Amino acid sequence: MPTSEIIAPALPRNCTFAESDWRALAPFWYPIAFSREVTDKPFATKLLDERLVVFRANGKLTVARDLCLHRGAPLSSGWVEGGEIVCGYHGFRYNSEGQCVCIPAHPGAAIPPKLKVQIFPVQERYGLIWTRLVDNGPSPFPEFNSWDDANYLQVLPDSVELNASAGRQIEGFLDVSHFAFVHVGTFGELDNREVPSYPVELTPGGFRADYISTVSNYSTAFKHLNPPGFKWRRLFETWLPFTAKLTVFFPNDGQLHILNAASPVSARQTRVFVPICRNFDKDAPLQPTLDFNHQVFAEDKAIVEQQFPEDLPINLQDEVHIRADKSSITYRQGLAKLGLGRTFTA
Numbered sequence: 001m002p003t004s005e006i007i008a009p010a011l012p013r014n015c016t017f018a019e020s021d022w023r024a025l026a027p028f029w030y031p032i033a034f035s036r037e038v039t040d041k042p043f044a045t046k047l048l049d050e051r052l053v054v055f056r057a058n059g060k061l062t063v064a065r066d067l068c069l070h071r072g073a074p075l076s077s078g079w080v081e082g083g084e085i086v087c088g089y090h091g092f093r094y095n096s097e098g099q100c101v102c103i104p105a106h107p108g109a110a111i112p113p114k115l116k117v118q119i120f121p122v123q124e125r126y127g128l129i130w131t132r133l134v135d136n137g138p139s140p141f142p143e144f145n146s147w148d149d150a151n152y153l154q155v156l157p158d159s160v161e162l163n164a165s166a167g168r169q170i171e172g173f174l175d176v177s178h179f180a181f182v183h184v185g186t187f188g189e190l191d192n193r194e195v196p197s198y199p200v201e202l203t204p205g206g207f208r209a210d211y212i213s214t215v216s217n218y219s220t221a222f223k224h225l226n227p228p229g230f231k232w233r234r235l236f237e238t239w240l241p242f243t244a245k246l247t248v249f250f251p252n253d254g255q256l257h258i259l260n261a262a263s264p265v266s267a268r269q270t271r272v273f274v275p276i277c278r279n280f281d282k283d284a285p286l287q288p289t290l291d292f293n294h295q296v297f298a299e300d301k302a303i304v305e306q307q308f309p310e311d312l313p314i315n316l317q318d319e320v321h322i323r324a325d326k327s328s329i330t331y332r333q334g335l336a337k338l339g340l341g342r343t344f345t346a
Contacts, residue, residue, distance in 0.1 A: 012049040016267035024339040027136050030263045031128040031273045044076035046265050050133055058083035062096045063131045065118040126275045127156045140205030142243040146257045146277035153282040157290050160272040160297045164304045166242040166262040167312030169270055171331055172304050173244055173260045174236055176211050177324040182303055186296050187219055195324035206238035206334055209327045217248045227251050240334045254280035268310050314340055
């Protein structure tokens, strides 16, 4: 039986997405946890309203539906022992393939074949654990090669929790005309508001936008380091539906890479993971970088959580667009091609 027939035969209970939207989103890869969060204990998380448990057993990483099929207890409330996850209610044991291998109350009895927990594909990259709820063939995976490059410093800030849709968050990350207003407390320049024209190019996984302006990426306290006349290049690369990478080109061949991976917990709840790499200031203390990143995302959070409608409008006629919105227009068009509804709910 093909994997696509096994995975996600029905929507999650109390699903907050329209069925067509959920099925359009389920085949893509999303981060669901930091690697550091999954140790020798089961880790509970949620993706697209599906409750998941992540665990390591005998060195193997497994993502499964967080449900014991005996009496509906969450497996994440149990423990890992002998390479298996043990339900904390009646001790049923499941291996890393999801098959129940032990019923303590009847140690010699045959185990029904349907006592098999649903297992999902998993990848561990960039300090994160990724999964997809429907495996229906190859799906583009976000590229972040600098994470494994010895010439770069790797930084993994805490995730950002948003009471907002993943689509709104990603569109805000791609937006370049809000710098002078939303980010004036970090790197934005109130007297530098104009957005020069920039090209957008479609890619197999989404699109890229190459934006050049005079808006410095130095924080407000370090604007004096900006070379006179220096043009700042910001390259945005997007993997639909909810991951984007920003590369900022600094003076003296410096590069800063920021991966913005928005994980849709539900239609209007998002957990954003933000791995960062840079090839400069590698010996500098990390805390200022973490603080700066936290402040930038806090500034965005304050806006994104107030946007209305909460759903990202796929129909371009629903909101007014300007020339500076070329990236967001392309983004919405890309989501429409994935099959998302005109008033997409995530």
